[in-house]
Amino acid sequence: MSNQAERHATAETGRRLRENSRPDLDFTPVRNGMDYLISAVTNLKNDGAAPPSDRDLKYAVLHLQAATEVLLKARLVHVHWSLVFKDPGNASRKAYENGKFESCNITATMDRLTKIAQVAIDDKDRAAIKDLADTRNALTHFGHTANAFAVEAKASQVLGFLLTFIHRHLVPVLAEESKDIEQTMATLRAQYRDITAFVTQRMKDLASSLDPLAESTVECPDCFQWALPIREDTPATCHFCLAQWEIPQDVAQEYGLLIRGEDDFRGLRDCPCCGEPYCVGVVNTVQSKETDVALCFGCGDVFYERRVRDLHNEGMTG
Ligand SMILES: [Zn+2]
Ligand SMILES: [Zn+2]
Structure with missing residues (x-):
């Protein structure tokens, strides 16, 4: 497993799946991913004139990366639980339910979504997601002003992708009672507009x-x-x-x-x-x-x- 959050998400999935074998996508990992997403957006949100601090951006990256991983994998689990194993050929139901297995990395997750689940991810989104994962791994060296601009622009790219992904590929396969996720999405979309406004404004300032x-x-x-x-x-x-x-x-x-x-x-x-x-x-x-x-x-x-x-x-x- 690549991080604790994901381990938690998978363990939760396992517990729920034992008592519920409907084909609908289990909501627990999705809710978990949405929690990360809300936290990331809160950290990125540009209230007033002050840009997010280095600390805000650090948690925005950590939580956006966790949200991406959990939500993309939740869609793979909807196809088959073994697809989140690094090597699906060696997958076992017991390991899955215990959350004790090595899961696939973000690149493999995107490959499988495209090839097996027919979820299209364009090159620019793919590059931004991959890059966000690398940024998370390099966060100990973080704190540079130049990076802060790049991180914020790239994070807003990934965020834009996720909002579309959730709407198009997750919500339609969620169980009926979980559709209240749409309410959260409406709030997130409004906040996303504030975040992209920073990028737009800076580009405007640079026009001359x-x-x-x-x-x-x-x-x-x-x-x-x-x-x-x-x-x-x-x-x-x-x-x-x-x-x-x-x-x-x-x-x-x-x-x-x-x-x-x-x-x-x-x-x-x-x-x-x-x-x-x-x-x-x-x-x-x-x-x-x-x-x-x-x-x-x-x-x-x-x-x-x-x-x-x-x-x-x-x-x-x-
Ligand atoms: Zn640049
Ligand atoms: Zn030349």
């Missing part, structure tokens, strides 16, 4: 500095905001979360992995402009959100249409 750089501004792999302009002769710096990359190759690769969701990123090409191998063939910028362009993460030059095709072809043959 970011607007002139729209042609080469991409989504930041750290905070997922469209706030990372790529320019020649300056380390790439996100205006929203202040993350900085000294080496163009690093930011290009993180972009490929986290924004394009390519697990094995090999997309770097020689730039037709500066000749350095920092060009990514499939990029979206603020100015070109719908149409792919090629962008050099070294010199910031953007290449449209024919050049993108050439870069693709080079990639396929060489």
Whole structure:
């Protein structure tokens, strides 16, 4: 088991399942997950002008991560209880009921939801959930202002995903008497609007500095905001979360992995402009959100249409 909360949730599930074998999803782990979610939202909520403190953000991350894990696994249990085992082939009912087993990690949980339960999770949500899990594990090093912005933006991404997930995939399979969860959801949605308002306001404040750089501004792999302009002769710096990359190759690769969701990123090409191998063939910028362009993460030059095709072809043959 990866944490105490989950162990508790699973033990509760086991107890309830012994006395109730209806196919409806048992409510106990869901209620447990909702408790974590309410706590996370309370910690993230931006009352008045003061942003959440480092301590607020720490508990927001811990509890949001716990909520994500418990709620996603609750949906897997609805398909079959053995699916939350790290190795379902070795699952036993007794171990499940006692809560004494090694459960699957968050990546495996998402894979199984997609492949077995037909729950679609898009690349951006997947990356944010994975990243939140990593952040929780790295919390002992937490406390940096730059991180606080990124954490808040990413947490609101995961929160947005969870609210949709609960509505679409959990509530429909809950037992009838548990539908009062919708009431909690209404409150959470209202609070979610306050949280995203912080992100929106900060992006608005940054507009005057970011607007002139729209042609080469991409989504930041750290905070997922469209706030990372790529320019020649300056380390790439996100205006929203202040993350900085000294080496163009690093930011290009993180972009490929986290924004394009390519697990094995090999997309770097020689730039037709500066000749350095920092060009990514499939990029979206603020100015070109719908149409792919090629962008050099070294010199910031953007290449449209024919050049993108050439870069693709080079990639396929060489
Ligand atoms: Zn950023
Ligand atoms: Zn270049």
